[in-house]
Amino acid sequence: MNSPSAPSRIAVVIPSYKVTRHIAGVVAAIGSEVxxxxxxxxxCPERSGDFIEANISDPRVRxxxxxVNQGVGGAVMTGYRQAIVDGASVVVKVDGDGQMDPALLPQFVAPILRGEADYTKGNRFWDLRQIKQMPLLRRVGNLGLSFMSKASTGYWDLFDPTNGYTAISTSVASHLPMDQISRRYFFETDILFRLNTMRAVVVDIPMDARYGDEESGLKVGKILGEFAFKHARNTFKRIGYNYxxxxxxxxxxxxxAxxxxxxxxxxxxxxxxxxSxxxxxxxxxxxVMIATVAAVSGLQFLLAFLGYDIASVPRRPLTGVLVPRRQD
Incomplete structure (x- = not known):
């Protein structure tokens, strides 16, 4: 990756909730480009903030x-706001549980610094040999959520919507309706929906599935109904707004029609x-023929609409065009 003109252009946000076993290693692995x-x-009930201040001496850490607990989305929005205030150009979100390799960070930042993307996210499904490491339930759940998210976000060319390894241009982040974005497990998909309404360019970054000893709090059975409802809601909102x-x-x-x-x-x-x-x-x-012709014609019009929607994925980045919005 080409080095940024100023090191302060890159910031990292780490939601720190019950990650005291891994956070020191995650911070230590973050390169000097940050x-x-x-x-x-x-x-955090483990008082992760106190733990970090007592055990991590890296001067970059704040x-x-x-x-009050706000969920991963709330934590990330807090980090975004502070990165914007501190003058960063790109902010990367990395989990503190050690399941995201900080060595991949330059790959997430590079498309944004080159002006090719406004937001990048990981995709663990790019290599079929690697996704065998992913637990079966997660694999099936992510496949289903990926198809639902394509309709609700409008990014038909993306996969693995719940992947939390992301990077965003702060000029774009400053225009996000941060108070309206989902705070908990729907956060990653909801932010994609918000980015689409802005016509931001989003790019998948290939990465391997990597799982340690941390147990995910995302239980497919508990969130399936909630996610289905929210995907349907965002689909109607996106289509209503865009079309x-x-x-x-x-x-x-x-x-x-x-x-x-x-x-x-x-x-x-x-x-x-x-x-009858x-x-x-x-x-x-x-x-019978009237009903049949109406149904077939309706399906043809629906397929034509879907074809247009798939082809209209945003292609022109906003980074470098949008003027950063001041954070109160």
Whole structure:
């Protein structure tokens, strides 16, 4: 990676909640290209902030504290705000449990410094040989969440949406609605949704699956329903904003036509089928054809809309164009 013109351009945020066994090793592995390291004690019962101040002498480290637990999203937003105030150009989020290799950090930062991306994130699914290290439940859960997230975020070319190894341009981060972003396990996907509404460019960075002795707090069975609801909500919000509020394109009319025709097919066909079943007679061929043509036409319009949506993934970075917004 080409070295940044000033070391202070790169900062790292480490949410520090129950990571006292690993945090010292994580900080020690962060290279000299990083000038600022924010360890966010998110009301940790292990008092991680005190532990870090007592056991880590790295002058780059600064402990930020929450009086009340805000979740990983809240911790990251606190780090983002401080990095913006301190004049960093790029801020990287690394977990404190030792499962993210700090040696990969230059790969996450480089596309942003080159002006090719606004946000980068890890992808553990790029090498099929490596993902065998991932526990089966996590593997299946991440595959399902990846497909749901494509619709809700609009980034159809990305995978592994719950990957928390990320980097962002602070000029873009300063325009995020930080108070509205999900605070807990939906954070990684919700921030992608917010970035899409800004038309920010996001790039996947290949990385290996790496798991230590830390047990994940992300339980698929507990969050499946919550994630499904939030993905559906963000999908409707994104489509409404991108296709009917900010812009009106051919795809907007294709979507309206698709929904109208599919609704017609379901209601008209269903109503006549029910009445025919009640009367014990066959549904007239003409009625069947009307419902069938409406359904097929609706599906064609829906596929056309999806094709447009997939092709409209943001391609022009905002970094270098957006003026950083002042943080209060």
């Amino acid at each position: 000038a600022l390291i924010y360890c966010v004690d998110d009301a 402990v930020l504290r929450h009086e 009917f509020l900010r812009d009106l394109s051919l795809a907007s009319f294709e979507l309206v 698709a929904l109208g025709l599919l609704l017609l097919a379901a209601t008209f066909g269903g109503w006549h089928w029910w009445h 079943a009640q009367d014990g007679v066959s549904t007239p061929l003409g009625t």
